[in-house]
Structure formats: C-alpha cells, structure tokens
Amino acid sequence: MKSIKLVSGFLFFCFLTLATEVKAQISPGVYHTEQESDGQTIHHEIKVNSNYFVYTSYTTNPANFIKTLGGFYTSKNDILKVSLEFNSDYETNGSTELALPYTMKESSLVLRTADGLVFEPAAKIAQDLDGQWLFATRGPDKGQERRGEESPRKTLKFLMDGHFQWIAYNTETFEFSGTGGGSFTSKNGLYTETIAYFSKDNSRVGATLKFNYQLKDMDWHHKGKNSKGEPMYEIWARRQ
Structure with a gap:
C-alpha cells in the first residue's frame, strides 16, 4: 500500500495560520523563493499547470543540485495531493504521494510548512514550445x-x-x-x-x-x- 508522507521543507508538514491568506486554486505558473542555510542560498522552484506539479531545489554558489519531485495533482480544501511520477530522493524516503497544505496570498503561493516558504510568481512569458x-x-x-x-x-x-x-x-x-x-x-x-x-x-x-x-x-x-x-x-x- 502506498504511504502518503507530509514533507517538511518538503518532507514534514505542519499547519500555520496566516490571517491575510485566502482560499483559492493555484494559479498556473512558475514560482520561486530563496532560503539561507549554512551560509548558502537554496533556490526553490515550483512549476505548476492545471494538473501537474514539479518542485526543484538547488544552489548556484557553489552549483549543486539538491532534489526534485513531481506528478499529477488534485486540489481540495487547500490541500494539494500529488501522485508522484518521480522523486529524486525515492531511495531515501520512499515517497510516492504528497499532501501539501497551501494558500494563495494575492499572487504568492504559500506552502504552509514548518519553513513557511512563500513563493513569488515569475513573469508570464508565452513562447512557441510552452x-x-x-x-x-x-x-x-x-x-x-x-x-x-x-x-x-x-x-x-x-x-x-x-x-x-x-x-x-x-x-x-x-x-x-x-x-x-x-x-x-x-x-x-x-x-x-x-x-x-x-x-x-x-x-x-x-x-x-x-x-x-x-x-x-x-x-x-x-x-x-x-x-x-x-x-x-x-x-x-x-x-x-
């Protein structure tokens, strides 16, 4: 039986209360945030469309890939449920499904995690191969x-x-x-x-x-x- 894991910093989740948050569907787009850890800046990126979600983290100075995961999702009651197609940390954590609590705060995507990460949307750019x-x-x-x-x-x-x-x-x-x-x-x-x-x-x-x-x-x-x-x-x- 597949296990659903709540992830902190993407592997363990807890709920936070933000008075200014509003319930809403995730707006498709690319979202970014940065986090300082042990003297390094970790880049967090989310790509999400109407039914697919991809999360990736990495550093650039020095360059180092950290992890990525993604798959098809459904959203209900501000919980993003992702059936993973891939998980670069699968051998470590065995996660095949995720349940991500979130809210939209104006145009920002807030993942209600222990880290309280707030993702800002990238500029909308339409191109041939999108x-x-x-x-x-x-x-x-x-x-x-x-x-x-x-x-x-x-x-x-x-x-x-x-x-x-x-x-x-x-x-x-x-x-x-x-x-x-x-x-x-x-x-x-x-x-x-x-x-x-x-x-x-x-x-x-x-x-x-x-x-x-x-x-x-x-x-x-x-x-x-x-x-x-x-x-x-x-x-x-x-x-x-």
Missing part, C-alpha cells in the same frame, strides 16, 4: 519505434514562462536517472537554454546551449549539440 513534452525517439522521423505515455521509462520536458526542466525517470521502479533546468527562449526556429542546475554534472551550470527546432503536428523536432558537444536530433511529443 507545455509538457515526452521524449519520443531519435530523429530523423522514419517510422521508428517511439516511446509514449504507455511506457514506464519517460523523459519529460516542462517549459513554462521562460523556464525549462527535463526529468528522466521510471514510473514502475521509481528509478530516477537525472534532471536539468534553467531558463530558455524559443523563437523563429531557435531554441536557447541556459543551465541553472544539472544533477549529472554541476560543472555545466551557467552554460548556454543553442538548438534548432521545428514543430510538426504534435511533435517538436530538436537538433543541435548536447551538453557534451555531441550532435543530436531528438523528437519530442506533446503531452496531453
């Missing part, structure tokens, strides 16, 4: 086998308001293979991303990568060089 994408196959598109929603092995890309993140994971075993993210632009067939965190190689933080892209029906054709400088051609399918 949305969720699942890796389908390597190009060129010549009828080769594709991975899709039915496959437990997934690589998800979540692009929203100028922020991107990819996550590689397995929904059956909860094996976490890696993640990276930061800021991006996509315009006139040119996709550019700047890396803010990268779980596999912290030395890549700060790098800017440029790719060519083309939208064909429900597919994103992505060409260029990867973080190792190797040529790549990927096809991503829009997640519905």
Whole structure:
C-alpha cells in the first residue's frame, strides 16, 4: 500500500495560520523563493499547470543540485495531493504521494510548512514550445519505434514562462536517472537554454546551449549539440 508522507521543507508538514491568506486554486505558473542555510542560498522552484506539479531545489554558489519531485495533482480544501511520477530522493524516503497544505496570498503561493516558504510568481512569458513534452525517439522521423505515455521509462520536458526542466525517470521502479533546468527562449526556429542546475554534472551550470527546432503536428523536432558537444536530433511529443 502506498504511504502518503507530509514533507517538511518538503518532507514534514505542519499547519500555520496566516490571517491575510485566502482560499483559492493555484494559479498556473512558475514560482520561486530563496532560503539561507549554512551560509548558502537554496533556490526553490515550483512549476505548476492545471494538473501537474514539479518542485526543484538547488544552489548556484557553489552549483549543486539538491532534489526534485513531481506528478499529477488534485486540489481540495487547500490541500494539494500529488501522485508522484518521480522523486529524486525515492531511495531515501520512499515517497510516492504528497499532501501539501497551501494558500494563495494575492499572487504568492504559500506552502504552509514548518519553513513557511512563500513563493513569488515569475513573469508570464508565452513562447512557441510552452507545455509538457515526452521524449519520443531519435530523429530523423522514419517510422521508428517511439516511446509514449504507455511506457514506464519517460523523459519529460516542462517549459513554462521562460523556464525549462527535463526529468528522466521510471514510473514502475521509481528509478530516477537525472534532471536539468534553467531558463530558455524559443523563437523563429531557435531554441536557447541556459543551465541553472544539472544533477549529472554541476560543472555545466551557467552554460548556454543553442538548438534548432521545428514543430510538426504534435511533435517538436530538436537538433543541435548536447551538453557534451555531441550532435543530436531528438523528437519530442506533446503531452496531453
């Protein structure tokens, strides 16, 4: 039976009373906050749309990925219930579900946790590639086998308001293979991303990568060089 864990600082929750808070659905967007800990600044980021939630934390000086988790959610009575698809700390805490108490305070997202984190919304920026994408196959598109929603092995890309993140994971075993993210632009067939965190190689933080892209029906054709400088051609399918 799956256990539901309340998380402090994302792993143990307690309720706080804030007189000025109001009950409301979470407004889709990207939210940020910072927290000082042991002389370091921890960046906390939330990406949330109408049914999917991703949380990530990292430091930039020095660069260090801390953790990420995410999945489909429902919201009722100011409790966000998340059925996780991935959890980078799964081997440590075994969490597959979360229950997150929250409120919206004007435009801010308040997680009613022991830390009392208040997340501020990022600027709204609409771009060509906004949305969720699942890796389908390597190009060129010549009828080769594709991975899709039915496959437990997934690589998800979540692009929203100028922020991107990819996550590689397995929904059956909860094996976490890696993640990276930061800021991006996509315009006139040119996709550019700047890396803010990268779980596999912290030395890549700060790098800017440029790719060519083309939208064909429900597919994103992505060409260029990867973080190792190797040529790549990927096809991503829009997640519905």
